[in-house]
Amino acid sequence: MAATTPSKAAPAPGDRLTTMPPDSSSFGRLHSYIFSRPDLETNLRNNPNAILSAIDDYTAAQRMITFGLPKITKCRELLSQMDPPPKVLVELGTYIGNSAIGWGEMLRSLNPTKAGCRVFTCELDPTFASIARDLIDLAGLSDIVTVLEGAAAADSLRSLKTEGVVDKADVLFFDHWQEAYLPDLKLCEELQLLRKGSLVLADNTDVPGTPEYNAYLASGEGPVKYHNVPHETSAKNAKIVLASTVVDV
Numbered sequence: 001m002a003a004t005t006p007s008k009a010a011p012a013p014g015d016r017l018t019t020m021p022p023d024s025s026s027f028g029r030l031h032s033y034i035f036s037r038p039d040l041e042t043n044l045r046n047n048p049n050a051i052l053s054a055i056d057d058y059t060a061a062q063r064m065i066t067f068g069l070p071k072i073t074k075c076r077e078l079l080s081q082m083d084p085p086p087k088v089l090v091e092l093g094t095y096i097g098n099s100a101i102g103w104g105e106m107l108r109s110l111n112p113t114k115a116g117c118r119v120f121t122c123e124l125d126p127t128f129a130s131i132a133r134d135l136i137d138l139a140g141l142s143d144i145v146t147v148l149e150g151a152a153a154a155d156s157l158r159s160l161k162t163e164g165v166v167d168k169a170d171v172l173f174f175d176h177w178q179e180a181y182l183p184d185l186k187l188c189e190e191l192q193l194l195r196k197g198s199l200v201l202a203d204n205t206d207v208p209g210t211p212e213y214n215a216y217l218a219s220g221e222g223p224v225k226y227h228n229v230p231h232e233t234s235a236k237n238a239k240i241v242l243a244s245t246v247v248d249v
């Protein structure tokens with residue numbers, strides 16, 4: 001799969017609302033909930049934070065695997081402490097695009113000219129990718145956020161590097177299946193995607209837990225050295241965001 005061209009052509013923005021068939025799944029109902037809201041045009045369109053709040057309202061009643069607002073707020077604090085501000089972020093695990101919208105909004109607000117701001121987010125499942133694109137488009141972030149669909153994140157990472165789309169990632173975010181965290185981190189190291197000062201963030205390192213990933217980061221045994229801080233949030237489950245700053249490469 002080419003990193004810059006998703007394996008399935010993304011529908012033109014005006015066609016996007018017809019791409020989702022009626023769906024009784026929680027993510028299908030989330031899509032309907034957002035796009036049938038009376039404040040769609042007056043409040044949600046081009047307003048990433050309002051969309052994140054709307055997703056948060058929905059997920060309060062419906063259990064979903066989104067990276068919720070307390071953790072997004074913590075990450076906003078962490079990214080705003082980076083100097084210079086981050087511009088390039090690679091996310092593993094798009095799902096319905098919740099955190100991708102958060103990242104796009106953060107990069108845009110930290111870099112007023114938006115020059116060079118890019119979020120690349122990797123998703124295996126085309127249905128999730130389609131919902132994510134609709135929501136990212138609604139948020140007005142399609143110029144910053146690209147959904148890389150249909151391949152394992154490892155393949156997308158290789159394509160991003162070998163096609164010269166990304167040289168170094170300022171921020172990496174692990175939120176796909178936990179067994180892939182460590183192999184994909186090692187791949188990022190091998191591809192030299194990290195630089196001194198890059199920030200590696202990960203969800204679910206406490207629940208369900210990623211003991212091998214955590215131990216590797218703490219051990220310093222690989223080519224990249226990290227300073228690791230688990231940040232506790234007010235999230236109901238999986239409260240920790242593990243933040244690992246690259247201190248040496």
Ligand SMILES: C[S@@+](CC[C@H](N)C(=O)[O-])C[C@H]1O[C@@H](n2cnc3c(N)ncnc32)[C@H](O)[C@@H]1O
Nearest residue numbers: 066067093094095098099123124152153176177
């Ligand atoms: C926990 S969800 C991501 C939540 C998302 N960050 C959000 O805030 O909405 C994990 C997602 O990773 C995707 N996934 C799992 N393994 C993957 C892989 N190896 N490559 C790409 N996507 C993967 C799953 O299909 C799922 O949509």
